[in-house]
Amino acid sequence: MVQLLSPEGEYGVPKEWAEYGKYIDRLTEADFLKFYRDMARMRRFDREAEALQRQGQLGLWVPAIGQEAAQIGSGYGVGHNDHIFPSYREHGVAITHGIDLMSILKMLRGVNHGGWDPVETRFHLYAIVLGSQVLHATGYAMGVKMDGKVGNGDLENDLAVISYFGDGATAEGDVSESFLFAAINNSPLVFFCQNNQWAISSSVASQTKVPLFQRGEGFGVPGIRIDGNDVLASYAATAKHMDDAREGAGPYMIEALTYRIGAHTTSDDPTKYRDSAEVEYWKARDPLIRFETFLRRQGIGQDFFDEVAEAGEKLSTEIREATFALPQPPTENMFKYVYSEPHPLIDEQLDWLKRYEAGFGEAGHA
Amino acid sequence: MSNFVELSIAKAINAGLRKAMQEDEKVILFGEDVAQLGGVFRVTEGIHAEFGDSRIFNSPIAESGIVGTAIGLAMRGYRPVAEIQFDGFIFPAFNQITTQLAKMQNRSEGFTPMPVVIRVPYGGGIGAVEHHSESPEAYFAHTAGLRVITPSNPNDAYWMIQQAIKSNDPVMFFEPKKRYWQKGPVNLDEPPMGPHQARVLQEGAQVTIATYGPMTAVALQAAEIAASEGTSIEVIDLRSLSPIDFDTIINSVKKTGRLIVASEASTFVSISSEIAARVAEKAFYHLEAPVLRVGGFDVPYPAAKLEEVFLPDADRILEAVDRVLSY
Structure with a gap:
C-alpha cells in the first residue's frame, strides 16, 4: 500500500x-496549505449539508466524511485538461475543480438533477446508477485517443480521463466492461476506486474475493492500493498515473483504502450493521x-488553522443562506430539456399544463 | 431530374451510413462484427474497406459497454452509430439506454446533447432461434428522451438513417430484418419527408390500417385483397414510433371512421394500444367501430415452427377488417 504520510503524520518515501x-518534491508550501484548506472546506460543507437535511432543507444528503484525503489529493492530481467522471459522493473532487457547491445542494434539495456544464468544468455530472459513469469515462477516453490527444509529450494539449467509483460499484457489470474496453483500446483512463469499506450495509469483504486493486488485472488493467487517508499518497498516485495515461501507458486502477465515517446517506442507519469500535478505530485515523x-511539524502556525476555522464559519453561513434562497424551479424545466429539438408530445403536455394551471386563476390550486 | 437507384433496404442503409460518414468525420460506427464482416446481416459491408479502423470498429460482445461508451464518445463530440446485433440482445444495454442515454440531455439541462443512433435489426419471420425475432420498440417509445423510428422501404431506410445521425437527440433506429433484401427505388437527391412524419401509402375510404416496419408490406397485401373484394382501405406507414404523427392517423380516421393498428409486437401495452387510446380521445365522434389491434400474441416469441401462427398475416388483418365493418 502506497503511504507517504504515516497515521502519525510522519512523512517518508520508501524506496519502492x-x-x-517525486510528485511531492514538486509541491510548495502553498500547495500543502491549499490541500488542507480544501479538506477542511469539504468537511465543513458536509457537516452543514447534513444539518440542512436534518432540518428538512435537503431531501437527502450523501456524506463523504473520512474521504477528504482521498478526494482532495486525487482531485488536485488531475491535470488542467483532464476530464472527470464522478459517482455521487465526490464533493471533494468537485471542490478541487471549481464546481459551485450550491449546484450539488440544488440536486439534493430537488431543484434539478445536476445541471452544471460538464464541458466547461470538465467535471461531469454525478451518476446515481452505480458504475454507469465508468463506461461514459471509458467512451470519452476512447474518443480522446481517437482525437490523437495522447502520447504527444505535449502536456498542454494531451489529456487523460479519470473515473471515480466506490467499492460497491465494482460489482456492477459496467465496471468490468469498462476495464475490458479501456484495456483493449489502451485508453488514457485512470479508474479511481474509493474503497470506503461499506456499500450501504454490505462490507467490502462480502463483495470481493480478491483485493479490489487486483480486479482489473485479468482484463489488462494493472492497479495499486494506496492509503486513501493520506492526502499526499492520493495526490501523487493520481498525478503519476494520469501523467502515465496522458503519455500513452493505457488504463490503470488506483484503490484508495479509506473509510466511510458517516452513513451511506441520511436515510441509512449504520448502527444496525457495523460495530462502533470499528468506526472509532477509523475516526482515530482521521x-x-x-x-x-x-503541517504543524512543517512549522505551520496556529494562525493558519484559525483562518481555516474562520473560513469554515463563513462557508456555513453562506451555504445556509443560499440554500434558503434557492427558488422553486420553473415548471417548464420539467419539459424543457427532455429533447434538444422540438417534440410534439412534450409541447402538447406543457401547453395543457399551462392551461390547466391557469384555470385555477390567481389563487392557484391546492 | 432526380437521381434514382434500385436498392435493397440493407444496401440503402449501407449507402445512407456511407453518405453520413462522408459528410461528417465525427460519425463513427461500431458494434459486434460490424467491421470486416459487415455485420451478421452485412448491412455495414464494405464500409471498413472504405473508411478504415478509425471510423468503424468491432466492439467486444458487451451491449451495455457498446451503449455506455457511445455515450462517452458523444460527450467527446462524436456522433456514434452503434449496432446491436439482434433485437433480443438489446437488454444488457437497457440500463444504459433508458437511465443514461435517454436522460443525459435532461439531467444536464441541455449541456450534454446525445447525438447517438442505436441500430437494431428487429422483428421475426426469419426462422431464427430464441432472442432473434423480437419487437422491443414499445420499451423505448415509453422512455422519454429517446426518438424511435423505423423504415419500411429502401428510400426511407436511406434517408431516415441519415436524419437519425443528424439528430442531436438519441435515436433508436429499428430495421425490419425480414425486409432487408426487399428492393425498391431510392431517390439519392431529395429526402421524402421528415423522420417523424407518417405517410399515407395508399388512400382508401372505408378502413384505415396504421402499421410500421415489417408489417407494412403485409398491410398493403391485405389492402390489395380487400380491394379485390370491393373494400377500400387506407394504409398508413407510421415511420416514427416516438413521437407518433397522430395528425396523419386522425385525419385518416375522420375520413374512414374505422382504424386497425397492425404490428408484429405483442399487443398488450404496445404502440398499437397507445394509438387506440389516442384515437378514441381525439376522434371519438368520427369512429364507426372500436379501434382494433392486430399483432403478436402476448406470449414469448415462439419457436420458429410456430412463428407463422404468431405473426399476423394478411388474413388476420382481413379478419379485423371484417370485424370493424360489421359495426
Whole structure:
C-alpha cells in the first residue's frame, strides 16, 4: 500500500515508492496549505449539508466524511485538461475543480438533477446508477485517443480521463466492461476506486474475493492500493498515473483504502450493521488530523488553522443562506430539456399544463 | 431530374451510413462484427474497406459497454452509430439506454446533447432461434428522451438513417430484418419527408390500417385483397414510433371512421394500444367501430415452427377488417 504520510503524520518515501515521492518534491508550501484548506472546506460543507437535511432543507444528503484525503489529493492530481467522471459522493473532487457547491445542494434539495456544464468544468455530472459513469469515462477516453490527444509529450494539449467509483460499484457489470474496453483500446483512463469499506450495509469483504486493486488485472488493467487517508499518497498516485495515461501507458486502477465515517446517506442507519469500535478505530485515523500534524511539524502556525476555522464559519453561513434562497424551479424545466429539438408530445403536455394551471386563476390550486 | 437507384433496404442503409460518414468525420460506427464482416446481416459491408479502423470498429460482445461508451464518445463530440446485433440482445444495454442515454440531455439541462443512433435489426419471420425475432420498440417509445423510428422501404431506410445521425437527440433506429433484401427505388437527391412524419401509402375510404416496419408490406397485401373484394382501405406507414404523427392517423380516421393498428409486437401495452387510446380521445365522434389491434400474441416469441401462427398475416388483418365493418 502506497503511504507517504504515516497515521502519525510522519512523512517518508520508501524506496519502492520513489516514483510517487517525486510528485511531492514538486509541491510548495502553498500547495500543502491549499490541500488542507480544501479538506477542511469539504468537511465543513458536509457537516452543514447534513444539518440542512436534518432540518428538512435537503431531501437527502450523501456524506463523504473520512474521504477528504482521498478526494482532495486525487482531485488536485488531475491535470488542467483532464476530464472527470464522478459517482455521487465526490464533493471533494468537485471542490478541487471549481464546481459551485450550491449546484450539488440544488440536486439534493430537488431543484434539478445536476445541471452544471460538464464541458466547461470538465467535471461531469454525478451518476446515481452505480458504475454507469465508468463506461461514459471509458467512451470519452476512447474518443480522446481517437482525437490523437495522447502520447504527444505535449502536456498542454494531451489529456487523460479519470473515473471515480466506490467499492460497491465494482460489482456492477459496467465496471468490468469498462476495464475490458479501456484495456483493449489502451485508453488514457485512470479508474479511481474509493474503497470506503461499506456499500450501504454490505462490507467490502462480502463483495470481493480478491483485493479490489487486483480486479482489473485479468482484463489488462494493472492497479495499486494506496492509503486513501493520506492526502499526499492520493495526490501523487493520481498525478503519476494520469501523467502515465496522458503519455500513452493505457488504463490503470488506483484503490484508495479509506473509510466511510458517516452513513451511506441520511436515510441509512449504520448502527444496525457495523460495530462502533470499528468506526472509532477509523475516526482515530482521521485524514484531517493526520495532515494537520504534518503541517504543524512543517512549522505551520496556529494562525493558519484559525483562518481555516474562520473560513469554515463563513462557508456555513453562506451555504445556509443560499440554500434558503434557492427558488422553486420553473415548471417548464420539467419539459424543457427532455429533447434538444422540438417534440410534439412534450409541447402538447406543457401547453395543457399551462392551461390547466391557469384555470385555477390567481389563487392557484391546492 | 432526380437521381434514382434500385436498392435493397440493407444496401440503402449501407449507402445512407456511407453518405453520413462522408459528410461528417465525427460519425463513427461500431458494434459486434460490424467491421470486416459487415455485420451478421452485412448491412455495414464494405464500409471498413472504405473508411478504415478509425471510423468503424468491432466492439467486444458487451451491449451495455457498446451503449455506455457511445455515450462517452458523444460527450467527446462524436456522433456514434452503434449496432446491436439482434433485437433480443438489446437488454444488457437497457440500463444504459433508458437511465443514461435517454436522460443525459435532461439531467444536464441541455449541456450534454446525445447525438447517438442505436441500430437494431428487429422483428421475426426469419426462422431464427430464441432472442432473434423480437419487437422491443414499445420499451423505448415509453422512455422519454429517446426518438424511435423505423423504415419500411429502401428510400426511407436511406434517408431516415441519415436524419437519425443528424439528430442531436438519441435515436433508436429499428430495421425490419425480414425486409432487408426487399428492393425498391431510392431517390439519392431529395429526402421524402421528415423522420417523424407518417405517410399515407395508399388512400382508401372505408378502413384505415396504421402499421410500421415489417408489417407494412403485409398491410398493403391485405389492402390489395380487400380491394379485390370491393373494400377500400387506407394504409398508413407510421415511420416514427416516438413521437407518433397522430395528425396523419386522425385525419385518416375522420375520413374512414374505422382504424386497425397492425404490428408484429405483442399487443398488450404496445404502440398499437397507445394509438387506440389516442384515437378514441381525439376522434371519438368520427369512429364507426372500436379501434382494433392486430399483432403478436402476448406470449414469448415462439419457436420458429410456430412463428407463422404468431405473426399476423394478411388474413388476420382481413379478419379485423371484417370485424370493424360489421359495426
